[in-house]
Amino acid sequence: MGERFESVADVVERLRSVDYLADDDIASVTYLADRLEKPVLVEGPAGVGKTELAKAIAAATGSRLIRLQCYEGLDEAKALYEWNYKKQLLRIQADREHETSWESVESDIFSEPFLLTRPLLEAIRAEDPVVLLIDEVDRVEIETEALLLEVLSDFQVSIPELGTIVGKQRPIVLLTSNNTRELSEALKRRCLFLHVDYPDVEREKEIVRVRVPGIDEELAEQVARVVRSVRTLDLKKAPSISETIDWARTLIYLGRSEISPEVIGETLHVLLKYQSDIAKARKELVEK
Amino acid sequence: MLDVLQGFVHELRSAGLPVSMTENLDAMTAMEHVDLQAREVVRSVLAATLVKQQRHRPAFDTVFDVYFSLFSPAAEDRAALDLPDELFGTAGGDIQGGGAGGDLTREELAEMLLRALQSMDLDELRRLAGMAVSQFAGMEPGRPVGGTYYLYRTLRQLDLDDLSARLVEQARARGEIPDDPLPGRLAREEQEARLRELRRLVEEEIRRRLVADRGVEAMARTLRKPLPEDIDFMHASRDEMLALQRAIQPLTRLLAARLAQRRRRRHRGSLDFRRTVRASMNYGGVPVEPKFRRPHPAKPEIMVVADISGSVASFARFTLQFVHAMASQFSRVRSFVFIDGIDEVTRFFEDTDDISEAVHRVNTEADVVWVDGHSDYGHAFSVFHERHEREVTQKTSVIFLGDARNNYHASQNWVLQSLQKRARHVYWLNPEPRGYWDTGDSIISEYGRYCDGVYECRNLRQLERFVSTIADA
Ligand SMILES: Nc1ncnc2c1ncn2[C@@H]1O[C@H](COP(=O)(O)OP(=O)(O)OP(=O)(O)O)[C@@H](O)[C@H]1O
Ligand SMILES: [Mg+2]
Numbered sequence: 001m002g003e004r005f006e007s008v009a010d011v012v013e014r015l016r017s018v019d020y021l022a023d024d025d026i027a028s029v030t031y032l033a034d035r036l037e038k039p040v041l042v043e044g045p046a047g048v049g050k051t052e053l054a055k056a057i058a059a060a061t062g063s064r065l066i067r068l069q070c071y072e073g074l075d076e077a078k079a080l081y082e083w084n085y086k087k088q089l090l091r092i093q094a095d096r097e098h099e100t101s102w103e104s105v106e107s108d109i110f111s112e113p114f115l116l117t118r119p120l121l122e123a124i125r126a127e128d129p130v131v132l133l134i135d136e137v138d139r140v141e142i143e144t145e146a147l148l149l150e151v152l153s154d155f156q157v158s159i160p161e162l163g164t165i166v167g168k169q170r171p172i173v174l175l176t177s178n179n180t181r182e183l184s185e186a187l188k189r190r191c192l193f194l195h196v197d198y199p200d201v202e203r204e205k206e207i208v209r210v211r212v213p214g215i216d217e218e219l220a221e222q223v224a225r226v227v228r229s230v231r232t233l234d235l236k237k238a239p240s241i242s243e244t245i246d247w248a249r250t251l252i253y254l255g256r257s258e259i260s261p262e263v264i265g266e267t268l269h270v271l272l273k274y275q276s277d278i279a280k281a282r283k284e285l286v287e288k
Numbered sequence: 289m290l291d292v293l294q295g296f297v298h299e300l301r302s303a304g305l306p307v308s309m310t311e312n313l314d315a316m317t318a319m320e321h322v323d324l325q326a327r328e329v330v331r332s333v334l335a336a337t338l339v340k341q342q343r344h345r346p347a348f349d350t351v352f353d354v355y356f357s358l359f360s361p362a363a364e365d366r367a368a369l370d371l372p373d374e375l376f377g378t379a380g381g382d383i384q385g386g387g388a389g390g391d392l393t394r395e396e397l398a399e400m401l402l403r404a405l406q407s408m409d410l411d412e413l414r415r416l417a418g419m420a421v422s423q424f425a426g427m428e429p430g431r432p433v434g435g436t437y438y439l440y441r442t443l444r445q446l447d448l449d450d451l452s453a454r455l456v457e458q459a460r461a462r463g464e465i466p467d468d469p470l471p472g473r474l475a476r477e478e479q480e481a482r483l484r485e486l487r488r489l490v491e492e493e494i495r496r497r498l499v500a501d502r503g504v505e506a507m508a509r510t511l512r513k514p515l516p517e518d519i520d521f522m523h524a525s526r527d528e529m530l531a532l533q534r535a536i537q538p539l540t541r542l543l544a545a546r547l548a549q550r551r552r553r554r555h556r557g558s559l560d561f562r563r564t565v566r567a568s569m570n571y572g573g574v575p576v577e578p579k580f581r582r583p584h585p586a587k588p589e590i591m592v593v594a595d596i597s598g599s600v601a602s603f604a605r606f607t608l609q610f611v612h613a614m615a616s617q618f619s620r621v622r623s624f625v626f627i628d629g630i631d632e633v634t635r636f637f638e639d640t641d642d643i644s645e646a647v648h649r650v651n652t653e654a655d656v657v658w659v660d661g662h663s664d665y666g667h668a669f670s671v672f673h674e675r676h677e678r679e680v681t682q683k684t685s686v687i688f689l690g691d692a693r694n695n696y697h698a699s700q701n702w703v704l705q706s707l708q709k710r711a712r713h714v715y716w717l718n719p720e721p722r723g724y725w726d727t728g729d730s731i732i733s734e735y736g737r738y739c740d741g742v743y744e745c746r747n748l749r750q751l752e753r754f755v756s757t758i759a760d761a
Contacts, residue, residue, distance in 0.1 A: 032322075179541075193340045276640070
C-alpha cells in the first residue's frame with residue numbers, strides 16, 4: 001500500500017506547500033488514491049486545475065511526473081512502446097554485406113536498443129517514485145481506452161519479443177477528462193472519481209494570492225468576487241482559474257490596486273475569450 | 289461499519305444510482321483508511337468510490353445526509369457498532385426541537401442571525417437555523433406534509449429579503465457598500481451566497497428532524513428527486529427547469545462527440561495510396577505507415593415544426609434548444625413555431641450563438657397567433673404547406689413537436705400525407721405519456737398515420753435517444 005501521505009490533513013498541507021490549494025474532495029480523494037493504489041479519474045471544466053493537481057502531487061511527494069498527453073488517434077505505439085523501424089531497417093541493410101544468420105539479426109533488432117519506450121511503459125519500468133498523468137483521456141478512441149484499462153489493471157505489459165515486464169511499484173495515476181464524451185463504464189469502475197469545479201470565492205482568492213506575487217489581500221478578494229459575478233452570466237465559456245490568474249497579473253502589471261468598471265472594461269479580454277461573452281459581461285458589469 | 293455501508297448502498301440503488309459490485313467493494317476497503325469521525329472525509333471518499341457521474345452527486349448527497357444522521361437506525365446502534373457520534377452529524381432535539389431557544393422573539397433571532405451572517409460563523413448559523421426551525425416550521429410528529437412545506441414556512445417567517453436589506457443597510461452604515469453599481473453588485477452577490485448557506489442549513493435541519501420522525505426509509509423515498517435526464521418536461525418545477533437547462537449543453541456535447549466518433553469509425557476511410565507511398569520513402573520504400581483518406585459523411589437536413597402553446601411550451605423550448613445545439617450534426621436546421629398561426633424562427637438561432645437568447649426571441653417575437661391563440665394544428669399546418677412544402681426534399685427530415693391537442697379543429701392531416709411523399713422522413717414527438725394519447729381532443733393517431741415514427745418524448749433521456757437515431761440515419 002502507498003504511504004506517501006499520512007492523512008487527509010497532510011495532503012492539504014503538503015499540496016499547499018507547493019502552492020496548490022485543495023478542497024475537501026480533492027484532498028480526500030488524493031489521500032485515498034495513495035492508500036488504495038487506484039487511479040483517479042479527474043473530471044471538470046477546462047482550467048480548474050486538473051493537470052496542475054498531478055504536477056502538485058508529484059512536487060509534494062518528490063516524484064517524477066510522467067505525462068501521457070492523449071489525442072485522437074493515439075495508439076499503442078505512441079502510448080506504450082514501439083519498435084524503432086528506421087533503426088531496424090538500417091540494421092538489416094547494414095547486414096547484407098556481413099551475411100549474419102537471419103535468426104541472430106532478428107533477435108538483435110528486437111532487443112532493448114531498438115525499443116522506443118513511451119510514457120506508459122516508462123511508468124511501469126520506473127524504479128524511482130513517479131506520478132503518472134494521463135491527460136485528456138476523453139480524446140482517445142475506445143480501442144485505446146481499452147488498452148489503458150488493461151495496463152492500469154495489472155500494471156504490467158507483455159512484449160512478445162522481450163517477455164512480460166511487471167511494475168515494481170504502483171505510482172499515483174491521474175486521468176483527466178474534459179468530458180467531451182462519456183468514458184466506458186469499465187474504465188469508470190476501475191477508477192476513483194473526482195469532479196473538480198470552479199472554486200468558491202475563498203479558495204479562489206487564496207489561489208490568486210499564492211500564484212500572483214505582490215497582490216494584496218484586498219485586491220485578491222475583489223478579483224475573486226468579480227470572477228464569481230462573471231461566472232453567473234450565461235456565457236459560452238466561463239473564466240477558468242488560469243484566466244483569473246492571468247487577469248490578476250494583468251491588473252498588477254497595469255498598476256491597478258482597485259477594480260473599477262473602467263478597469264474591468266479595459267481588461268475583460270484577458271478573462272473572456274469570446275466576443276459575445278465579452279459584450280455580455282461589459283453590458284452587465286461596466287455599463288450598468 | 290460494513291452493515292451500515294450495505295444499507296447505504298441499498299438506499300443509493302433505490303434512488304436510481306447505479307452501484308456495481310466492484311464499487312461496493314472499493315467503498316468498503318476505503319472505509320478502512322479513513323477516520324470515521326471526519327464526516328466530510330467519509331462523504332468525499334464514499335462519493336469517489338460510488339458515484340462516477342457528477343450529475344448524480346446531488347442525489348448522493350441527499351441520501352448521505354439522511355442516512356448518516358443522528359436519527360437513522362444505524363446511529364441508534366452506533367455504540368454497539370463502535371461508530372463515532374461525529375459520523376452522524378450534529379446533535380439536536382427531536383422533531384419539535386426540544387424547546388431549544390424557544391423563547392426568543394423574532395427580532396432577537398433576526399439580530400443574532402445578522403451577526404452570524406456578518407462574521408459567517410458556521411456553527412452559530414447552524415445553531416440559529418435549528419432555533420428558527422423549532423419556532424417557525426410548526427413541525428409536528430406524524431404530520432404527513434413534506435419538507436418543502438416546512439422550509440417555506442420557516443423561510444417566510446425568517447424573511448430573507450428583510451435580512452438581506454438589513455445586511456446592506458448595516459454595511460452601508462459602515463461605509464462598505466458605496467452606491468455605485470459595481471461594488472453594490474458584488475456585495476449583493478456575497479450576501480446572496482451567505483443567505484443561500486443559511487437556507488441550506490435550514491433545509492438540512494428540517495430533513496434531519498423529518499428523519500427522526502419518519503425513519504430513514506420513508507424519508508429517502510420522499511426525497512428521491514428525479515435525475516435531470518428523467519425530469520418530465522410538462523411538469524417541471526422552477527428548480528427542475530434550471531437543472532434541465534444546465535443539463536442540455538453537456539448532454540448535446542457528449543452526444544455530438546459520440547456521433548462524430550461513430551461516423552468516423554463507420555467510414556474508416558479507404559487507403560490513400562499516394563500518401564502511403566510517400567511516407568514509405570522514409571523507410572527505404574517499405575510501406576510501414578499506411579495512410580487513410582478522411583471520409584465526408586452526408587448529413588441530413590432538419591425541419592422542426594413546434595407547437596409552443598402554453599401546455600407544451602417548455603417541451604418545445606428544450607427540444608428546439610437541444611436540436612439547435614446539435615446543429616453541427618446536420619447540414620441545416622430550420623425551425624417553425626405555431627399556435628394557431630405559424631412563423632419561421634430559424635433566423636433567431638442563426639443570428640446569434642447564444643441559444644438562450646434565441647429562445648427568448650422565439651417567445652417574444654415570433655408571429656404565431658392567428659385568431660385566438662389556442663392551438664389549431666390544422667390551420668398552422670395548411671399555412672406551412674402553402675409556404676414551405678416546396679422547400680422539403682429527399683434530404684429533409686421533418687419533425688413535429690406537440691401533444692396534438694387540436695381543440696376539436698379540423699386536423700388537415702393531408703399536409704403530413706403529402707409531406708411524407710416528399711421528405712426523407714417525417715417524425716412526431718409527443719410530450720404526453722402514451723396512455724393519454726387520443727384521449728379528449730388529442731388526435732395524435734390521425735397525424736401519426738402519415739409519420740415514419742411517433743415517439744413519446746417526456747424527458748431529456750428520450751429526446752437524446754431520438755436525436756441520436758435521426759442524426760445517425
Ligand atoms: N487548486 C489550485 N491551486 C493553485 N493553482 C491552481 C489551482 N487550480 C488551478 N490552478 C492554476 O490554474 C492553472 C490551470 O490549471 P490546469 O491547466 O491544471 O487546468 P486543467 O483543469 O488541467 O485545464 P484543461 O482542462 O484546460 O487542461 C494552473 O496552471 C494553476 O496556475
Ligand atoms: Mg489540463
